[in-house]
Amino acid sequence: MMVICDDAYYYIGLASHYLSDVGCPFHTGNAVNQIGQYVGGYENTYHYAYEQYVSSNWDSSFSDIVSSNTQSIAVTDPENAVEDLAEYSNGHLGYMWDEISEDPTGFGDDPMFIAHTYYIILKTAQYNQGLVDYMVIDDWNPWNDPESASEDYITTDELQEAISYWLNDYPAPITGELVSTSRLQALIHHWENDIPMPSGT
Known part of the structure; x- marks a missing residue:
C-alpha cells in the first residue's frame, strides 16, 4: 500500500x-x-x-x-x-x-x-x-513486518525468499508489490549489517 x-x-x-x-x-x-x-x-x-x-x-x-x-x-x-x-x-x-x-x-x-x-x-x-x-x-515489504519471523530484522531465510521473488519477478507475499533491484539491495544492506529495517524501506 x-x-x-x-x-x-x-x-x-x-x-x-x-x-x-x-x-x-x-x-x-x-x-x-x-x-x-x-x-x-x-x-x-x-x-x-x-x-x-x-x-x-x-x-x-x-x-x-x-x-x-x-x-x-x-x-x-x-x-x-x-x-x-x-x-x-x-x-x-x-x-x-x-x-x-x-x-x-x-x-x-x-x-x-x-x-x-x-x-x-x-x-x-x-x-x-x-x-x-x-x-x-511504500509498505511493499512483508519481511520487516511486526508479525514476520524476526520483526523488523531480515533473516537469512527471508532474504533467500525475497531473492527468489526478485529473480522470478513475482509480487511479494501479502503486499503484492514487486521486489525491485533497489528494494532487494536495501534488504541485503539491512541483513548484512544486522540492523532493523524500518517500515517503508
Whole structure:
C-alpha cells in the first residue's frame, strides 16, 4: 500500500534537485580555477559551456538515457548518496576540463566527452530512482513486518525468499508489490549489517 502525501511530488523534486546538482561535474571541484574564470563573466566559463552543451543536446542525445532507465541505485541515506554521486561525477571533471580548454568550440564532438556525459547522466538517473524509492512511503515489504519471523530484522531465510521473488519477478507475499533491484539491495544492506529495517524501506 502506498501513501501519497500532499505536495509529495514537489518535495521529491526539491530533494532530487539537490542530488542531481552534483551530477554536473563542474559542481564538484576545481573551485579555484572556476572562480578565476568567473572574473570574465559566467558565460565565459567552462561550467557554462558544459551546461549549455548538455542543454542544447538534451532532446537529441541525452533525454532517452533518463526516460529509458530501468535501474536504480539503492539510497538508504540521502546525504551519503549525494557524496557518492559527487565523487563519481568529480572523477570525470579532469577530462572534461582539459577537453574544453583544448577545444572550446568543438569539445562536444569528442566521442570520449560524449561518453563521459552519458555515464554521468545515467548514474544520476539511477541515483534519483533510488531516492524516489527511499522517499515514497511504500509498505511493499512483508519481511520487516511486526508479525514476520524476526520483526523488523531480515533473516537469512527471508532474504533467500525475497531473492527468489526478485529473480522470478513475482509480487511479494501479502503486499503484492514487486521486489525491485533497489528494494532487494536495501534488504541485503539491512541483513548484512544486522540492523532493523524500518517500515517503508
